[in-house]
Amino acid sequence: MKRVKLIVAYDGTNYCGWQIQPNGVTVEEMLNHHLSQLLQEPIKVIGASRTDAGVHALGNVAVFDTEARMPADKISYAMNTRLPADIRILDSMEVAVNFHPRKSRTIKTYEYCIYNRRFPDPTKRLYSYFTYYSLDIEKMKTAASYLVGTHDFKSFSTWKAEVTDTVRTIYEITITKENDLIRIHIRGNGFLYHMVRIIAGTLMQVGQGIIRPEEIEKILEKKDRNAAGPTARPEGLTLVSIEYPQEEWTEPLIFQEK
Amino acid sequence: MKRVKLIVAYDGTNYCGWQIQPNGVTVEEMLNHHLSQLLQEPIKVIGASRTDAGVHALGNVAVFDTEARMPADKISYAMNTRLPADIRILDSMEVAVNFHPRKSRTIKTYEYCIYNRRFPDPTKRLYSYFTYYSLDIEKMKTAASYLVGTHDFKSFSTWKAEVTDTVRTIYEITITKENDLIRIHIRGNGFLYHMVRIIAGTLMQVGQGIIRPEEIEKILEKKDRNAAGPTARPEGLTLVSIEYPQEEWTEPLIFQEK
Numbered sequence: 001m002k003r004v005k006l007i008v009a010y011d012g013t014n015y016c017g018w019q020i021q022p023n024g025v026t027v028e029e030m031l032n033h034h035l036s037q038l039l040q041e042p043i044k045v046i047g048a049s050r051t052d053a054g055v056h057a058l059g060n061v062a063v064f065d066t067e068a069r070m071p072a073d074k075i076s077y078a079m080n081t082r083l084p085a086d087i088r089i090l091d092s093m094e095v096a097v098n099f100h101p102r103k104s105r106t107i108k109t110y111e112y113c114i115y116n117r118r119f120p121d122p123t124k125r126l127y128s129y130f131t132y133y134s135l136d137i138e139k140m141k142t143a144a145s146y147l148v149g150t151h152d153f154k155s156f157s158t159w160k161a162e163v164t165d166t167v168r169t170i171y172e173i174t175i176t177k178e179n180d181l182i183r184i185h186i187r188g189n190g191f192l193y194h195m196v197r198i199i200a201g202t203l204m205q206v207g208q209g210i211i212r213p214e215e216i217e218k219i220l221e222k223k224d225r226n227a228a229g230p231t232a233r234p235e236g237l238t239l240v241s242i243e244y245p246q247e248e249w250t251e252p253l254i255f256q257e258k
Numbered sequence: 259m260k261r262v263k264l265i266v267a268y269d270g271t272n273y274c275g276w277q278i279q280p281n282g283v284t285v286e287e288m289l290n291h292h293l294s295q296l297l298q299e300p301i302k303v304i305g306a307s308r309t310d311a312g313v314h315a316l317g318n319v320a321v322f323d324t325e326a327r328m329p330a331d332k333i334s335y336a337m338n339t340r341l342p343a344d345i346r347i348l349d350s351m352e353v354a355v356n357f358h359p360r361k362s363r364t365i366k367t368y369e370y371c372i373y374n375r376r377f378p379d380p381t382k383r384l385y386s387y388f389t390y391y392s393l394d395i396e397k398m399k400t401a402a403s404y405l406v407g408t409h410d411f412k413s414f415s416t417w418k419a420e421v422t423d424t425v426r427t428i429y430e431i432t433i434t435k436e437n438d439l440i441r442i443h444i445r446g447n448g449f450l451y452h453m454v455r456i457i458a459g460t461l462m463q464v465g466q467g468i469i470r471p472e473e474i475e476k477i478l479e480k481k482d483r484n485a486a487g488p489t490a491r492p493e494g495l496t497l498v499s500i501e502y503p504q505e506e507w508t509e510p511l512i513f514q515e516k
Contacts, residue, residue, distance in 0.1 A: 009377075009379055009380050009381070010380050010381075011380040011381045011383070056380075056381050058379065058381070076377065080377060085378070085380065085383055086380045086383070087380060088377050088378055088379070088380050089377070090376075090377050118348075119267075119334070119338060119346050119347070119348050120343070120346055121267055121316065121346070122267050122268050122269040122314075122343065122344045122345060122346050123267070123268075123269045123314050123316070123384075123385055123496070125269070125343055125344070126381075126384075127381055238381070
């Protein structure tokens with residue numbers, strides 16, 4: 001038996017997110033189906049990040065166990081001839097049998113992309129959120145600075161019964177504007193349900209002048225979802241990468257769910 | 259009666275190109291349909307560039323005549339509430355009644371986008387051509403320099419009975435690489451059928467080392483389509499803009515088809 005790690009990229013437009021569910025096709029389901037066919041045994045992947053419907057990924061991580069003799073590094077090539085064009089395996093490698101994609105300390109990087117012009121660009125519509133409201137980037141940067149660090153992000157998350165610890169650390173938020181495209185780049189040790197989208201929605205309200213940048217501190221203090229701005233639409237969000245510190249997966253598992 | 263000019267952007271993925279044809283839905287057809295509904299009279303647009311199936315546009319130009327009283331600058335807003343999300347009118351304005359979008363001197367700008375990495379990025383697949391062959395950008399730049407200027411581009415076009423003059427002027431070709439994305443930016447006074455795609459296909463063969471940069475001169479001299487490289491796939495191509503020198507459309511029409 002070996003454990004294989006996949007780096008998975010996908011266009012989330014046509015999927016009901018990562019996790020298997022009854023209402024539509026998911027990325028997890030596609031991977032299980034094609035891996036099982038390829039390796040001729042029932043395969044169930046475990047994903048690092050269960051992205052929502054419509055959210056994209058350039059580097060999600062999935063792990064599975066197999067008895068198959070195919071070398072781990074060949075699996076990416078074989079899978080890419082089988083998968084639909086909107087899912088690609090960027091890399092496949094054997095990992096330690098105790099490596100768990102969610103039960104490890106990780107650094108996740110997300111990008112929220114906003115297209116800010118009078119009218120939308122049809123060629124950007126699937127991978128960015130369009131708004132014609134003029135956004136003040138400097139105010140958004142100031143607001144973002146209050147979010148960096150270790151905070152209780154309860155105000156910036158949608159409640160989930162199984163999550164009791166809402167403290168997370170954001171290492172960095174950078175906001176850049178190139179032509180009409182604003183990118184919010186955010187790096188942290190884990191994100192709560194909808195957290196990046198609520199941060200993006202709140203920063204856009206700051207950019208519009210609805211929320212003052214300094215108010216972010218109070219929104220954090222309130223620990224109340226209603227204090228923050230709206231959840232920004234999924235098409236603007238891309239999971240860029242998940243970094244696993246090298247030592248994590250040669251050491252015993254850390255069983256704290258993040 | 260007034261003549262109205264539209265700046266039209268579209269994602270060409272789901273269209274059989276610009277021009278009305280029996281086998282599928284085209285951008286021209288969508289514009290005629292929704293303009294006719296909006297203005298309550300039969301409208302037929304004339305497009306500046308009849309892009310092929312799968313080719314995108316950020317700034318194609320269409321013109322039509324109407325008796326409707328709606329101010330020309332309001333038409334963009336009204337049309338964008340009716341059109342599907344993959345077509346947008348970026349601007350609408352009244353122009354001189356002798357303005358013809360094809361029978362004027364113009365500067366057209368196209369961009370051919372190549373995604374050059376080991377595996378494709380699913381979120382780029384609709385708007386770039388993917389190749390895993392490593393491309394030598396410096397060689398491609400040298401090759402492109404032979405194409406700039408006024409030349410007979412017969413070798414770089416697919417034959418069309420109605421086109422007898424195959425001399426065109428390319429003002430500029432710039433090739434840039436940012437991460438894994440190579441962009442060929444090309445500006446000229448008019449392009450023959452498939453010309454940008456054949457240039458892109460040929461430059462990619464130069465980048466791969468199949469054609470030497472200096473051979474471009476001989477390919478031009480041969481005036482034979484078979485001398486050049488393949489026609490690159492349509493999804494990589496975007497019509498960026500069409501510039502009409504101000505004096506053109508206040509002067510009598512120039513009846514030389516380009």
